[in-house]
Amino acid sequence: MAPKLSRLRADEISNLLEIVESYPVIWNANLEDYSNRRVRDEQMSQMLMELEAWNMKMDKEEFKVRFKSIKDTYRKELRKVKASKKRRGLVYTPRLHWYEKADSFLQKVVCTRSYPPNMEQDPYYADGSLEPEQKEAISLNKKIKTDVEAKRSELLSLSCSLLNRCDDAVDVLAKSWAQEFRNLSEDQQIYARKGINDILFEGRLGTLHRHSVKINENSIEQGKVSSPNLVLSLETISNSSFDD
Known part of the structure; x- marks a missing residue:
């Protein structure tokens, strides 16, 4: 001492x-x-x-x-x-x-x-x-600086990852559909949105087949959804009754 x-x-x-x-x-x-x-x-x-x-x-x-x-x-x-x-x-x-x-x-x-x-x-x-308050101030300043630098590094890494990512076939197709969707009028977008949602719903259940979608058919079978200008028919046929 x-x-x-x-x-x-x-x-x-x-x-x-x-x-x-x-x-x-x-x-x-x-x-x-x-x-x-x-x-x-x-x-x-x-x-x-x-x-x-x-x-x-x-x-x-x-x-x-x-x-x-x-x-x-x-x-x-x-x-x-x-x-x-x-x-x-x-x-x-x-x-x-x-x-x-x-x-x-x-x-x-x-x-x-x-x-x-x-x-x-x-x-x-x-x-x-x-003094204790001086030590605390230094420690707090260091922590804030470290947290800010870590967040900046994380955001930079994420940005680089997004820029370097190559779109796969699904991304390209989705972007193409999105562009077509934007070209529709407001009421047509409503019909298109419902039809797409119905198709995706049936697809998740595994019930889609080549005759599932019928658009603007003159004859509408019982149980199908219709609109004045658009008919979107989703036939869900069980394996026991469907014979392609």
Whole structure:
């Protein structure tokens, strides 16, 4: 277990913030060089040397812990200020000696509700000391991103499958019939739909034969369905009485 660090005095924190502000690549995730480890390491070394000159000697790991602690404290105070502005009455005034200095440059990078986009890569957040709500937010964002990517992949795969599928003979025939059906008038579509449904029904029962369909016959046998212009006769003859 790492030894507990001694607390910095208010004036020491003010001096630390004064120096840190001069090295924005260390704390501003919006800068292009923020993701450049070489540049950040160089800036870190220079900053630690300057801190040592102010009698605040510390290594990289100690600085990370101290600076994170300062940012967490500042964030809590900033939340109080913002919350008080939404209520009627006096606006909350932080009593921290170094609050104004921190607020002058950290407010644009420290969020009170959401977290920096590079939060998971930021070494100041990589020490396992995230607050529970921060961990939950990261986990939720990962899950949403994973679910969206999985759904997109599934839809893309389905689209490719449909595009690459070749129609078989039944598909071609059905499309041909569909086109012919569209060319019929509305009342003729009604008769055609009923006739097709009747044929398919008898076919499912296995009772169709070559004489099952009779269209517009002058003589209508008993039990057949007729219309003024169309006769669709489905003869269902049992195996015992039918002799082709």
